[in-house]
Amino acid sequence: MTATTADHHDDHHPTGIKRWLFSTNHKDIGTLYLWFSFVMFIVGGLMALVIRSELFMPGLQVVDPHFFNQMTTVHALVMLFGAAMPVFVGLANWQLPLMIGAPDMALPRLNNWSFWLLPPAATLLLISLFMPGGAPAAGWTIYPPLSVQGGMGVDFGILALHMMGISSIMGSINIIATVMNMRAPGMTLLKMPMFVWTWLITGFLLVTAIPVLAGAITMLLTDRHFGTHFFDPAGGGDPVMFQHIFWFFGHPEVYILILPAFGVVSQIIPTFARKPLFGYTSMVFATATIAFLSYIVWAHHMFTVGMPLTGELYFMYATMLIAIPTGVKIFNWVATMWRGSMTYETPMLYAIGMVFLFTIGGFSGLMLAVVPADFQYHDTYFVVAHFHYVIFGGTILGALGAVYFWLPKWTGHMYNETLGKWHFWLTVIGMNLTFFPQHFLGLAGMPRRIPDYALQFTEFNMMSTVGAFLLGFSQILFLTNVLRTIKGGEKASDRVWEGSEGLEWTLPSPPPYHTFVTPPQVK
């Protein structure tokens, strides 16, 4: 195809509902993923507000304990599988082809299917709330025997997880195939932007971890309905085996959520520090090392079920090793900012906030890795505080930063900077007010997943609830800003940011419907 005909068809696309239902265009599917994950973020957030409302005061005021357990379980499943994972697949869909100079994803039809599996899966999960016996209520870890004893809602949950898992596997196969085969001539592996690297490694994590989860929940299903005893001691099974299998998936899952956010931050910081990323190669190897280590540390989630001392020591020290490549990354981000010509537009605020808050979550993770300390912290609010610093402070702040960073490129308009900064500060204040007091609650012994608590925990719980409502309602600013930017606003230049580097910034803002039909030459 010559350049002339390619340009002629650049912006031709179907219109109406068909455009979205049958689209094989990476930009359209990226947009669908991003809106879907935002809707799930709001749904999961509303469930968090139900939880926090109940916990505002001791005693039972708002919901009954069984419904509370359903809320904690479905909130987590919706946030992890409906919001945090799809948002980065959306970002990957929009950005990877633009960043590597490819015309689209390698498997566009599979891409359409990957997305359209998600809305029915989410529907299945959410309608389980209205089943007899309610939604899954055994926690997002769906440990047996509770999950084997649950009602029909657990089956819906298992089916929903299978569908979301298939979607993730297809998405990651597509991403790996795209990055390995569709790069523009001259773009060698070590010339790829960090966001592409982190997604390539995340893709490999997904294709290894998700089939293990699929195996675990399939065995759960056969234990529930087909007379097997994989996890039932009465038939020679072992419930602890489920925990091993689950966490063999579950720990890499944490890095599936955080590595793409690392990639985003590695794009944003050099742009606003106006310096190349410090230690690019070490960043790549640190990411790969984190991914490898994530597969050999799973049992630190289950020290309290009992294991040989050598096992405890191994999992403790292996877990602590993760701090080294993670420290390399944090050092490199700080070194990139060192003596840079820094400006603090909203994406940069999110990137710095992410580095700061993720580091707090990383440190509390190190505390939890220490076996004797973990015996005290296990199943307390300290764990809840820890993983929310990692997932909200790391993953979600990274995703929000990414949206502000690339929104002008996607829409062709600049977002409102004042509104963006208000959104950042209210989100960060709300997040810290919600989760920081939970460290103290956990250290004082408040267990997680309970609707009632002793009087001594009241003040910190009240602070946490006020913070949660502030955090929740501040997202209205984000929605307003995004909608206003889509509708209009100051025209964005092609390069958008003064310090931006990379193929995506050579395209017009917004980019035409079809881009890089003729591959660019990377020098």
Next chain:
Amino acid sequence: MQQDRANDDDVTDARRSGVRKTVLVLVVFVVAVFAWTIFGRLIR
């Protein structure tokens, strides 16, 4: 121009073949991990 087009087609063919091989390897890997997770418990 014709030479450019021939080169483009070569690139496209190479990409198509690479994508096929990558997908085949990954699908076999995913199925193997899933099967091992379950059948590894059965033969324990």
